[in-house]
Amino acid sequence: MPLVYAGVCSHAPGIRGRADQADPVAKDALYAAMDDQRAAIAATNPDALIVIAAEHFANFFMNNMPTFAIGMADFYNGPIEDPAWLGIDKFEAPGNRSLSERLIREVMQTVDVAYAEEWLFDHGIAVPLSFLTPNFDLPVIPVNINCQGPPLTPLHRAYAFGEALRRAADSVPERIALVGTGGISHWPATPDSGKINEAWDRDFLDRWARNDRAALLDYDDAQVYADAGQGGFEIRTFITVSGAAAGSTGTVHHYEPIPIFAVGCTTASYDLG
């Protein structure tokens, strides 16, 4: 079936783990936006949810760092972090090994990917799932892009990966929803945690909503680091969703910097027509 949903959201651990320290008005607005996204996904009646994440050295390390990886298991566990620290209890999320394998085989026609038959979800996936599938009753297919350990996945490859995921999703009978998660500008887990470059974020989100491929790829890592911090490298997840929704334009439903969450908190989606 054609892809039924393509969107993005934030995944910062503080969204759950430091919720009590945030401005309650800002936090409640974000939580409402995440619930709206949950409802929008549910309305498409998906059979599975692909979550494109920027994993943070929970499963993938510099001894064998994949440019792209896709999960291929019938279940996944999380969070790998201390549940009290993250504010999310231990869970088991369903997967779909058969579906993963069929998607991976199709993606591999144009993009080299690693596959993983086990995967411990860190906050990059656990936080979005805690909002989007809070009962863990929708099969999840985790996807990772190397946004952490240079040399990083090139941006144009991230876009091409999204196009490959779209072809794969369209090739299977299941109804696939797809969500990219990550930050835009942020300096997570560093002394500058809490700094957010709102103007940079809004410019990026404008490019994302227009799905302007040339503009989305017109960044280099050194400039991103200078303007948007090392967390800005996670734009790769958003750009992959753009590739999956090539030809569509999108809407930013929510954006608000919340410093204690260390990121401009975002939900957005493409109109797939």
Add this chain to the structure above:
Amino acid sequence: MSLYYVQKFLYELNRSPAVQQAYTADRHASLEGFTLSDEEIAALTEPDIGKLFHLGVNGQILMHFAAFHQIEWADYLQRMRDGIDAYGPVREGVYAMTGYEGVDAHAATLGQESRVADGAGNAGTSTNGS
């Protein structure tokens, strides 16, 4: 000096309850098998969060090590700032890409407000588009 092995140890500690138990029982013994300098061993066993950040440990790894030691978030951020003040800029790794020379200088480089004020990140948000 091996940032790779410092981070490799922390990666395994963060993932594995067995490694956590070994570290808790005997911190020095748990580091056997990793190629580490005396400085790195001291930073990992003390633990010296500021030194580890100065050495270049990625915050996505380091923040879980701090949490394992029951170091609260605001204290974790402050220890990294103190480490830069005490030991100097980050030596290598992703934060050394353009030089991580301290919060105030870093903010000035970006043309943004100075350091977050309360250690919890509740000030210092920038709307500067530079």
